[in-house]
Amino acid sequence: MKGVILCFHPQARIVDLCHQVGAYDVLGGALALAASYRYFPPGTVHLAVVDPGVGSARRALLAQAGEWLFLAPDNGLLELVWRRHPHRVLALRTEEFALQPISNTFHARDVFAPAAGRLASGARPEDLGSPITDYARLEIPPVRRPAPGRLEGAVLQVDRFGNLITNLEPAELPAAFLLRAGGALVTTLRSSYAAALPGEIFAIAGSSGYLEISMNQASAAETAGAAPGTIVEVLES
Numbered sequence: 001m002k003g004v005i006l007c008f009h010p011q012a013r014i015v016d017l018c019h020q021v022g023a024y025d026v027l028g029g030a031l032a033l034a035a036s037y038r039y040f041p042p043g044t045v046h047l048a049v050v051d052p053g054v055g056s057a058r059r060a061l062l063a064q065a066g067e068w069l070f071l072a073p074d075n076g077l078l079e080l081v082w083r084r085h086p087h088r089v090l091a092l093r094t095e096e097f098a099l100q101p102i103s104n105t106f107h108a109r110d111v112f113a114p115a116a117g118r119l120a121s122g123a124r125p126e127d128l129g130s131p132i133t134d135y136a137r138l139e140i141p142p143v144r145r146p147a148p149g150r151l152e153g154a155v156l157q158v159d160r161f162g163n164l165i166t167n168l169e170p171a172e173l174p175a176a177f178l179l180r181a182g183g184a185l186v187t188t189l190r191s192s193y194a195a196a197l198p199g200e201i202f203a204i205a206g207s208s209g210y211l212e213i214s215m216n217q218a219s220a221a222e223t224a225g226a227a228p229g230t231i232v233e234v235l236e237s
Helices: 002-008 026-034 079-084 107-120 220-224
Strands: 045-047 060-065 068-073 087-092 129-131 144-147 150-158 164-166 177-181 184-186 201-205 211-215 231-236
Touching: 002 107, 026 079, 026 150, 045 107, 060 079, 060 107, 068 107, 164 220, 184 201, 184 220, 201 220, 211 220
Parallel strands: 045 068
Antiparallel strands: 060 068, 060 087, 087 129, 144 150, 150 164, 150 231, 164 211, 177 184, 177 231, 201 211
16 A cells, blocks of 8 residues: 555655554544544545455545545545534545556555545545545444433443543533443543552543543453443433
């Protein structure tokens, strides 16, 4: 992929954002992208590929959102970007610029990398794609409020440290609360990992913007017996 980009734009500065998203984990890829793209300069071209549908009829997308450009398969990978910014989405006209022959197993190299190189070298989005409105959306569990003083969310992701990344925002947490996730009960919001007591499982505002359930130098996921999809219940106390 890097070689193809450099063929179209030899002066390109290529940054590896993440290669640790699980296979087929579109939501994990969406979270990784959403946590990072805003820290790049305006005009940056972000190429994101988690693509279980590679080689099928699924479309390849180019999106303008905020001050950045994004290339991704049409499977909801850009969902969290779209939720934050007004956006324009185009379907790439791959027959005009993709490498030939197009591999049915490596569109990242043959379709997305040529588009990224062309955009980085000054091509306009409309040179590469046609506007669409029927792009795929990614279903992310919403936060529910089943009763006064009660929230119900879910674990979206477990990172490599065992932190449970939820769909709750820190501002939604009451001043006094009881949080249940798997087999863990949490009553404390800490400002840092180092502020936690030994063996304590606690809540913290994560860098992703979501509330995380964590432990200091230990795995909250293992302690709680929790995984993506685990219900997170919050009661005001």
